[in-house]
Amino acid sequence: MHEIVSSVRRDYIADLVRQGKRIDTRTMDQFREVSVEVGTIKSAQGSALVKVGKTQVVAGIKVEHAEPFPDKPDSGMLIVNAELLPLASPTFEPGRPSENAIELARVVDRGIRESNAIDLDKLVIKSGEDVWAVFIDIYMLDYDGNLIDVSALAAIAALLNAKPPEDEAWTLPEFPIQKRPVAVTVAKINSKLMVDPCLAEEGVMEARITITTIEDGSICAVQKGGIGCFSREELEQAYEMARAEGAELRAKLG
Amino acid sequence: MKKPEKLIKNGKRLDGRMPDELRPLKIEAGILERADGSAYVELGANKVLAAVYGPREMHPRHRQQPDTAVLRCRYNMAPFSVDERKRPGPDRRSVEISKVTREALEPVLFLELYPRSVIDVFIEVLQADAGTRTAGINAAAVALADAGVPMRDMVSSIAVGKVDGTIVLDLTKDEDQWGTTDMPIAMVPRKKLVTLLQMDGHFTKEEFGQALGLAFKACEQIYGIQRQALRDKYAIKQEK
Numbered sequence: 001m002h003e004i005v006s007s008v009r010r011d012y013i014a015d016l017v018r019q020g021k022r023i024d025t026r027t028m029d030q031f032r033e034v035s036v037e038v039g040t041i042k043s044a045q046g047s048a049l050v051k052v053g054k055t056q057v058v059a060g061i062k063v064e065h066a067e068p069f070p071d072k073p074d075s076g077m078l079i080v081n082a083e084l085l086p087l088a089s090p091t092f093e094p095g096r097p098s099e100n101a102i103e104l105a106r107v108v109d110r111g112i113r114e115s116n117a118i119d120l121d122k123l124v125i126k127s128g129e130d131v132w133a134v135f136i137d138i139y140m141l142d143y144d145g146n147l148i149d150v151s152a153l154a155a156i157a158a159l160l161n162a163k164p165p166e167d168e169a170w171t172l173p174e175f176p177i178q179k180r181p182v183a184v185t186v187a188k189i190n191s192k193l194m195v196d197p198c199l200a201e202e203g204v205m206e207a208r209i210t211i212t213t214i215e216d217g218s219i220c221a222v223q224k225g226g227i228g229c230f231s232r233e234e235l236e237q238a239y240e241m242a243r244a245e246g247a248e249l250r251a252k253l254g
Numbered sequence: 255m256k257k258p259e260k261l262i263k264n265g266k267r268l269d270g271r272m273p274d275e276l277r278p279l280k281i282e283a284g285i286l287e288r289a290d291g292s293a294y295v296e297l298g299a300n301k302v303l304a305a306v307y308g309p310r311e312m313h314p315r316h317r318q319q320p321d322t323a324v325l326r327c328r329y330n331m332a333p334f335s336v337d338e339r340k341r342p343g344p345d346r347r348s349v350e351i352s353k354v355t356r357e358a359l360e361p362v363l364f365l366e367l368y369p370r371s372v373i374d375v376f377i378e379v380l381q382a383d384a385g386t387r388t389a390g391i392n393a394a395a396v397a398l399a400d401a402g403v404p405m406r407d408m409v410s411s412i413a414v415g416k417v418d419g420t421i422v423l424d425l426t427k428d429e430d431q432w433g434t435t436d437m438p439i440a441m442v443p444r445k446k447l448v449t450l451l452q453m454d455g456h457f458t459k460e461e462f463g464q465a466l467g468l469a470f471k472a473c474e475q476i477y478g479i480q481r482q483a484l485r486d487k488y489a490i491k492q493e494k
Contacts, residue, residue, distance in 0.1 A: 102349045114454040207357075209451065219462060222437065222453035227360040229447030232466055239462065 005203035013204045017190045023201065024053075028194040029241055036153065036252050038161035046162025046175070050154040053198060054144035056088075059136060059154035061162045065125070065169070066133035076123025077133040080109035082140070082151060089143040100147075107223045108138065108152045111181040111212035115220035117156065119176035125169045132170075134159075145199035148210050148223075149249075152183035157253055181220055182249045183212040184242035188228055193238055195245050209235070211242035215250070257432050262418045267429070269298075273422045274468055276412070276475060281392065281483035283400045291401025293483065295393040298426060299383035304393035305376045306401040309368040323368035327356040329390055331379040351387045358391050358440040358450035359398065362406045373403060384430040385413045391440050391450065396480050400487065408480050409449060410473040411440035414465040416455060421464050423472050435461075439469040443477035446470060 005013075013023050020028065032053030041047035044060035066077055082105035084092040092098075097105075112118065123132035136158065138151045162175040187197035187205040197205055206228030212221040219239070224230065230238070261268060271277070277298030286292035289305035296302075312318040329351040333339050344352075359375065375398070377390035388411035395409040415425045417433035430436050435455025441448050457465065 099349055099353050102346045103353055106346060106350050110454045114456065218456055218458045219453065220456055222451055224354070224448065224451040225357060227357050229361050229442060229445075229449050230451070231447055232470065235448060235451070235466065236463065239459065243459075 005200065009200065010204050013200060014190045017192050017194075020192070022194060024198060026196075028192065029245060031196045031245060031249070032198065034153075034249065034252050036157050036254075038157055044158075045165055046158045046160070048154045048157035048161055050150050050157060052146060052150045052153075052196065054142060055146060055150050056140075056142040057147070057150045057154040058139045058141060059151070059158040060139070061158050062135040062137070063162070063165045064133050064135065065130055065167075068124070068128060068131040073128035074121065074124050076118070076120040076131045078109065078113055078118060078120060078136070079133060080105045080112070080136045080138070080155070082108065082138040084140050084143070084147075088140040092140070092143065103223070103225070104147055104151055105138065107148055107183070107210060107212075107221065108136070108155050110221040110223075111152055111183055112136070112155060112159070115179040115181040115212070115214045117177060117179040117181050118159065119178050122172060122176045130169070132165075143199070145202045146185055146196050149183050149185050149196060152181070152212065153249060153252075156180055156182065160253060179214050180250050180253055181212050181214050182246040183210050183221070184245045184249070185210040186238040186241050188230065188234065193234060193241065195241055209238050211239055211246075213243050213246040217243045217247070258428070260418060261429055261432055262420055262422075267417070267422065269426060273420050274471075276424050276472055277426070279476065279479055281396055281479050283396050283483045283487040289397070289401070291397040291399070291403070293393040293396035293400060295389045295396075297385055297389040297392075297424070299381060300379070300386055300389045301381040302386060302389040302393050303378045303380060304390060304397040306373065306394070306397045306403065307376075308373040308401075309371040309403070310374075312370060312372040317372075318370040321366065321369055323365040323371045323373055325356055325360050325363060325365060325373050325375065327352045327359065327375045327377065327394070329355055329377045329379075329387065331382060331386070335379045335382045351390075354450050354452060355387060355391055355394065358411065359394060359409055361447070361449050362395075362409055362442055363398070364404045364406070367404060373398075382427070384425050384427040384436075385438070388412050388438050388440065392476060392480060396483055399484055407442045407444050408477055409440050410443050410476040410480060411438065411450065412469055412472045412476060413438040414469045414472075416457065416461060416465070421461055421468060423468050435465075437465055437469070439466075439473070441470065441473050443473055
């Protein structure tokens with residue numbers, strides 16, 4: 001899926017990184033401009049349009065009745081789906097979800113599920129028969145790099161925006177959100193680490209690591225990607241970057 | 255099975271292991287006749303086969319790369335490998351695992367030596383008990399070496415996690431299900447570089463560091479067993 005980067009540009013980016021600089025003049029631990037707009041889609045129970053630089057993602061929440069999984073009769077369901085729309089990039093194609101779309105959805109899912117961001121135990125209507133299923137649909141509108149962080153931020157922003165469904169079976173005062181997981185992706189180029197890779201940087205990076213943290217700075221999900229490697233020191237450095245930047249992103253959730 | 259009251263009693267785990275102890279690990283190289291390279295791994299109750307075909311001509315042709323070989327990995331679970339029958343064919347989980355497995359192995363291969371070709375790695379889980387992706391990577395790395403594919407180093411892999419507040423190595427299915435955290439890792443053992451890292455659950459900073467330490471040590475141990483498997487196949491046997 002990665003865009004093809006000319007070798008001149010590749011060398012240019014790598015050379016800048018060697019001097020501690022980035023192609024869009026950011027510092028290594030600086031995100032592009034982040035904007036979070038919630039409630040943009042009225043037909044959804046909750047929604048958020050998140051922009052990071054030129055990357056745009058909209059996430060919508062739908063809450064519906066469902067039959068619980070047989071092994072989890074007393075727990076609501078969480079279903080995360082990601083669509084890499086062909087309108088968002090010349091490299092996205094219509095059809096079955098690509099490997100990248102599946103990975104994206106699963107990494108976002110893990111952050112929300114493992115941090116217990118939604119109190120799924122409260123979403124039971126009748127044990128073993130009827131529970132609430134929370135659908136998070138992530139729609140990539142314009143892809144200019146770092147789709148995981150932008151999608152994860154849109155997902156949690158949309159959840160925080162979610163209103164209870166208009167249904168007599170719903171008895172809770174509000175939508176039960178208890179944590180705010182935020183994903184931060186750290187890219188490695190020329191053995192240097194930087195947050196929020198833009199599209200050009202993604203085309204050049206050796207590897208990336210996405211670390212999802214919660215309010216107290218502990219981790220709830222990690223995913224390494226790309227064909228490069230990380231040393232132990234680099235992993236610990238990436239964690240520090242993810243923790244610091246994660247706190248800043250979380251502040252944007254209001 | 256119901257959630258046991260305690261997963262760790264008197265410092266020992268349900269299966270009697272210490273927190274930093276690996277399950278019994280058995281690796282055999284070159285056990286399939288037709289594959290260019292193969293390996294069989296048993297890690298506790300996990301039984302995993304890996305086969306390597308290639309480098310061979312890439313089909314479909316339009317996926318050929320003019321300057322490099324392509325590594326293709328397929329991780330698949332047999333329908334009978336888990337308690338409840340798994341529907342055959344790829345699902346979202348196996349697509350993701352295939353992807354991270356490829357990314358775990360690719361850093362050690364010299365793919366640029368074989369333009370326009372493909373190296374296929376097939377991983378089949380015959381019996382599963384948590385840690386199948388790590389067992390699959392250990393098997394695939396040995397199978398690649400058995401196929402004679404040039405490699406910078408081996409790739410060794412193991413999961414660490416947190417169970418009852420204790421950092422443990424190599425989780426079983428019960429520990430994975432009832433524990434807090436699961437973190438599979440793969441690394442290039444000599445350079446100590448991590449090529450696969452996933453995590454779900456909860457770790458503080460200290461726990462993360464401790465878990466990494468445990469995994470690094472275990473990968474060295476696994477590396478030794480992988481090398482021994484290859485030696486056992488290729489060493490010149492003395493006639494008695």
